[in-house]
Amino acid sequence: MASQIKSLATLAYIDEQLDELKDEYGELPDKVRSQEAKVVKLKFMIEETSRLLVDIKAFCSTAKVTLMELKEREEMLAKKQFLVRNNKEFDAVTNEIKFAREEHERLSDRLRTEGLKEENLTKILAEQVSQFETAKIELDYLEQQIKQLSSEQDKTLKDLFKKRDMILSSLNSNPRTHYNRIRVFHSDVVAKIKRDSCSGCYSSLPKQQIVEIRNNFEEVLFYCENCGRMLIGEESFVDESNFDENIKLIKSTK
Numbered sequence: 001m002a003s004q005i006k007s008l009a010t011l012a013y014i015d016e017q018l019d020e021l022k023d024e025y026g027e028l029p030d031k032v033r034s035q036e037a038k039v040v041k042l043k044f045m046i047e048e049t050s051r052l053l054v055d056i057k058a059f060c061s062t063a064k065v066t067l068m069e070l071k072e073r074e075e076m077l078a079k080k081q082f083l084v085r086n087n088k089e090f091d092a093v094t095n096e097i098k099f100a101r102e103e104h105e106r107l108s109d110r111l112r113t114e115g116l117k118e119e120n121l122t123k124i125l126a127e128q129v130s131q132f133e134t135a136k137i138e139l140d141y142l143e144q145q146i147k148q149l150s151s152e153q154d155k156t157l158k159d160l161f162k163k164r165d166m167i168l169s170s171l172n173s174n175p176r177t178h179y180n181r182i183r184v185f186h187s188d189v190v191a192k193i194k195r196d197s198c199s200g201c202y203s204s205l206p207k208q209q210i211v212e213i214r215n216n217f218e219e220v221l222f223y224c225e226n227c228g229r230m231l232i233g234e235e236s237f238v239d240e241s242n243f244d245e246n247i248k249l250i251k252s253t254k
């Protein structure tokens, strides 16, 4: 069985490395998410504008036919006016002509307004399509960046996770539970004694505790009373310089 303290210190070093790798992504995932939302929103706007345009075009083509019909009706009524037999009929036909003319005028006005609307919407649609295409290119670029970063990190991550699993299986359940609990509050779970203080929070440690930690042959877990990190002697602390050596040791004594 490898030293539990050494395993914990090695685990802490691995987790710090993993945190740093995660930091490399920085704001990139957030940027991708908001860019995705932008693309979806623009797509929705394009659909909305297109739908309005279809409606307007349908209205315009129907209106053009109706205008022709109204014109024909007016001409027909004008001819009918000559054939009336009395004043009452004359007035009735005159009213019908008036009505057809007014209807023609009203519809012509509306057609002009809708025509302007169509023109504006066509411009808006072109602008939206161009914004959508730009946003899509930006999204592709961001996704490409993430992909590249993750493939670069892939090998390192795999290696670290493999070592992490190996250490976890070498740990007793009690230290593992304590480690995970502290990890909720501190990214660096393990602190060492440095100038008689906790290297995590810099609060000074009781002399008695320092002595106990330095002569910790029973592998008791000590905690900093101030910050709650696990405290270990400097000689057990793991960093870049002794990481590989510790991994070998844990592997061989497992």
Ligand SMILES: [Zn+2]
Pocket: 191, 198, 199, 200, 201, 202, 203, 224, 225, 226, 227, 228, 229
């Ligand atoms: Zn502390």
